[in-house]
Amino acid sequence: MPALAAPNRHPPPPQPLPGQAARAAASGRQRLGRRAAAASAAGAPPRQKMFVHLWGFLYSHYFRFWLKWILRLLTRKCELQRILDGSKEGARRTLSIEHSLDSSKSKVLRNAVHVDEAEVEKCVRDVMKEKKIEQKNTGFKINLHICLLQISGYKKLYLNVESLRKVPYDADNEEHEEQLIELWNLLMPHENLKARITKQWCDIGFQGDDPKTDFRGMGMLGLVNLVFFSKHYTSEARQILSRSNHPKLGYSYAIVGINLTEMAYSLLKNGALKSHLYNTVSGLPQMEDFHQFYCYLVYEFDKFWFEEEPESIMHFNQYREKFHEKVKGLLLDYDVILTLKNTKKP
Amino acid sequence: MEMCFRALCCKGPPPPRPEYDLVCIGLTGSGKTSLLSQLCSESAENIVSTTGFSIKAVPFQNAILNVKELGGADNIRKYWSRYYQGSQGVIFVLDSASSEDDLETARNELHSALQHPQLCTLPFLILANHQDKPAARSVQEIKKYFELEPLARGKRWILKPCSLDDMEAVKDSFSLLINLLEERDFEPSRM
Numbered sequence: 001m002p003a004l005a006a007p008n009r010h011p012p013p014p015q016p017l018p019g020q021a022a023r024a025a026a027s028g029r030q031r032l033g034r035r036a037a038a039a040s041a042a043g044a045p046p047r048q049k050m051f052v053h054l055w056g057f058l059y060s061h062y063f064r065f066w067l068k069w070i071l072r073l074l075t076r077k078c079e080l081q082r083i084l085d086g087s088k089e090g091a092r093r094t095l096s097i098e099h100s101l102d103s104s105k106s107k108v109l110r111n112a113v114h115v116d117e118a119e120v121e122k123c124v125r126d127v128m129k130e131k132k133i134e135q136k137n138t139g140f141k142i143n144l145h146i147c148l149l150q151i152s153g154y155k156k157l158y159l160n161v162e163s164l165r166k167v168p169y170d171a172d173n174e175e176h177e178e179q180l181i182e183l184w185n186l187l188m189p190h191e192n193l194k195a196r197i198t199k200q201w202c203d204i205g206f207q208g209d210d211p212k213t214d215f216r217g218m219g220m221l222g223l224v225n226l227v228f229f230s231k232h233y234t235s236e237a238r239q240i241l242s243r244s245n246h247p248k249l250g251y252s253y254a255i256v257g258i259n260l261t262e263m264a265y266s267l268l269k270n271g272a273l274k275s276h277l278y279n280t281v282s283g284l285p286q287m288e289d290f291h292q293f294y295c296y297l298v299y300e301f302d303k304f305w306f307e308e309e310p311e312s313i314m315h316f317n318q319y320r321e322k323f324h325e326k327v328k329g330l331l332l333d334y335d336v337i338l339t340l341k342n343t344k345k346p
Numbered sequence: 347m348e349m350c351f352r353a354l355c356c357k358g359p360p361p362p363r364p365e366y367d368l369v370c371i372g373l374t375g376s377g378k379t380s381l382l383s384q385l386c387s388e389s390a391e392n393i394v395s396t397t398g399f400s401i402k403a404v405p406f407q408n409a410i411l412n413v414k415e416l417g418g419a420d421n422i423r424k425y426w427s428r429y430y431q432g433s434q435g436v437i438f439v440l441d442s443a444s445s446e447d448d449l450e451t452a453r454n455e456l457h458s459a460l461q462h463p464q465l466c467t468l469p470f471l472i473l474a475n476h477q478d479k480p481a482a483r484s485v486q487e488i489k490k491y492f493e494l495e496p497l498a499r500g501k502r503w504i505l506k507p508c509s510l511d512d513m514e515a516v517k518d519s520f521s522l523l524i525n526l527l528e529e530r531d532f533e534p535s536r537m
Binding site for chain 1: 419429
């Protein structure tokens with residue numbers, strides 16, 4: 001039996017990926033959201049979980065109010081001002097603002113997290129009026145404006161991603177068909193499709209002779225993601241495709257891609273992507289930002305898969321879960337940025 | 347919360363239900379993942395194609411089924427037999443509305459499974475899924491086409507129609523399978 005060739009080298013990163021700092025110890029002020037989530041997620045013993053919940057309840061219902069009152073008295077600033085003055089732009093700041101707005105007793109503040117793009121300016125003025133902050137405080141105005149765009153923009157992005165996901169692939173829709181053919185042409189530039197229904201689709205990792213049955217719950221979102229990666233990172237995509245055809249460590253390129261779309265989608269849905277998006281976009285996040293995160297997942301998963309050297313494709317799910325846990329862990333870091341920078345000239 | 351309540355009321359843990367290890371096979375797109383997810387009260391909205399295998403503990407009132415679901419794509423079916431060891435029953439899902447070619451492939455796979463040394467003595471639950479589609483063949487047609495009466499004689503099998511919009515019927519079909527599995531428990535020396 002011929003010796004198996006080592007897998008092609010993983011495509012070199014277009015730019016060195018930023019290092020991910022380990023999560024620092026919790027800051028003085030208890031931010032229960034992440035710690036509680038991490039504690040219960042880590043399968044902490046029931047008694048510990050109970051204490052966390054009890055503390056959370058007491059804190060949010062009693063201690064927090066008195067703590068804020070004292071701090072306002074001492075610093076003459078409301079919580080929003082303290083946060084915006086105390087930290088620079090980034091996820092830490094925006095998440096604190098979001099938490100503060102969500103937990104506010106004021107309806108004006110609570111509704112600010114859902115504000116429409118066109119209404120943000122007015123909303124900022126209303127918040128300043130509500131909290132008795134001077135309107136000439138432009139620093140506060142600008143910073144809150146950015147935070148609100150990020151916070152409400154994240155929710156809007158999820159809705160847009162969800163509506164694309166709900167669009168099933170339709171073979172009678174010319175636009176859908178065009179994108180599918182485009183995917184083929186980007187990945188297999190030297191080979192023509194013999195027909196629309198053909199076993200050739202398996203060469204790019206679809207399961208059968210008609211890709212439309214493979215999108216399932218991810219709908220057009222899956223195809224759009226695949227095309228985006230192939231279009232904007234063409235050489236990386238082709239290298240990863242060629243690695244995916246490895247005789248022993250191979251996997252189905254397109255199917256795994258759709259799986260990773262589901263991973264990106266669920267991270268967006270449950271709010272885990274906030275830290276990454278609040279750090280990378282200081283304004284309204286766009287669909288392209290979601291696609292870029294998807295590209296990061298595909299690139300990193302390919303690297304991860306070959307490093308792990310799984311026994312066979314049959315063990316895909318357990319490695320997928322391991323990778324998922326790794327990404328979730330990275331996203332807990334307030335300073336996280338997970339992107340694949342494109343060094344190509346536009 | 348439930349554990350707190352139990353601890354407070356000095357109640358012991360609930361009595362354990364018997365567990366059975368099953369394998370779930372069928373062609374890609376037949377509906378294995380969707381059916382199992384819905385049986386576990388999970389949404390089947392965000393389903394993606396199963397690559398490799400996935401294990402689900404499906405709870406029923408009188409038993410827990412540990413189902414090893416195997417992906418049905420062409421390039422994965424060759425690995426199916428590696429995962430038959432230790433199974434106590436088989437669930438075979440087919441798309442009643444698939445093309446002639448696919449139905450033939452499904453028939454071949456079912457026959458292989460019925461005759462496989464590690465599965466031939468086990469109870470089979472055969473689900474003719476996608477009954478809600480207009481092109482779906484009836485149970486009678488499926489039974490005839492799959493030659494179940496002659497081929498599966500002497501084996502214990504159940505053939506039931508089903509679709510995702512009637513999960514009660516699916517649960518009933520599974521209850522029948524659980525009965526077969528329980529019967530087996532009482533006859534350990536049966537060949």
